[in-house]
Amino acid sequence: MSTMIKENKQQKVYRIVKGRIIEREYVPGQRIVIDQIAKELETSSIPVREALRQLEAERLVVYKRNVGPVVAEVNESDYLDTVHVLALLEGYAASLAAENFPEEKLNELIELNQLMEEALEEFDIILFSRLNATFHRIICEESGNNFLLESIQNAWNRIDSIRGTGSTLYSKRVKESIEEHKEIIALLQSGATKEIERVARAHKIRTAENFEKRRKNLIQTNTITS
Structure with missing residues (x-):
């Protein structure tokens, strides 16, 4: 890519x-x-x-x-709080979108996920993050709830202001993310509104959990070597 x-x-x-x-x-x-x-x-x-x-x-x-x-330093507390709220918002948006998700949009999601796999093969995390943002934006836009979409966009902007676009993604987590995207696509296709809300929420929270785990491991490593 x-x-x-x-x-x-x-x-x-x-x-x-x-x-x-x-x-x-x-x-x-x-x-x-x-x-x-x-x-x-x-x-x-x-x-x-x-x-x-x-x-x-x-x-x-x-x-x-x-x-x-x-x-730059990371405000971990602000980041984690925002992601957990975003998980609730995106989960609800996905459940609304799944009620009548367009076939052409499903094809777009499938193509984006394939492009993400290619980006990962070339170790291009920056490109991956852009594709990932588009993937989630397409789903949220199909929720049909403008206030919800505005709230999600505000949360995205807040995360970017804390640490920059895509900077909380890294190679190990994105491999998992691609597989989770496949599950989300399948649930959108089947119209499983309740299940996709749970899965989409967990998908976002795992990113925060992995971020926190990496942060703690880094602190432990620095403490041992100092």
């Missing part, structure tokens, strides 16, 4: 650095050394600086005086 599109130097740096932040290879609070990245990726510092400014706009990187760019 992603290799079909010609990247310029800035886009390449952006993709690689954002991927490292998402995968926690670069941890919150860690300083990002511009010259080191430029040397590693065989480019000048200019594309690196431009990519970091883009990541700053997404709230994944912050600039500190006398330090330079560092990986």
Whole structure:
């Protein structure tokens, strides 16, 4: 997927650095050394600086005086609270959508899930996150409840403002997510409104649980090595 599109130097740096932040290879609070990245990726510092400014706009990187760019901290409490509320909202939206889900939209979901598998094969978590957002938006839009959709959009925006689009996804979790999407598609097709509400809610909550598990493991690792 992603290799079909010609990247310029800035886009390449952006993709690689954002991927490292998402995968926690670069941890919150860690300083990002511009010259080191430029040397590693065989480019000048200019594309690196431009990519970091883009990541700053997404709230994944912050600039500190006398330090330079560092990986942004995560407000774990706000993130987890928002995801749990979003799980309830998206679950209800899925149950409404399942009452009469259009065949052409089912085909779109199937295609998106296949594209997500391809993105994962190429280790493109950024592309995956975009496809994933589209997948869930299609379902929620079919709920037919504008106030519910507005509330879901506000929750999505809140999550993005806490940590940036797709940044709470990572390679192990997305493999599980693809399989869960297949179950959601099957339930939409069968019109199982009660079951899909439970499944869609659990799907979202698992992302929060995995995020929290990774955070605790990272804290334990840092405590042991410090």
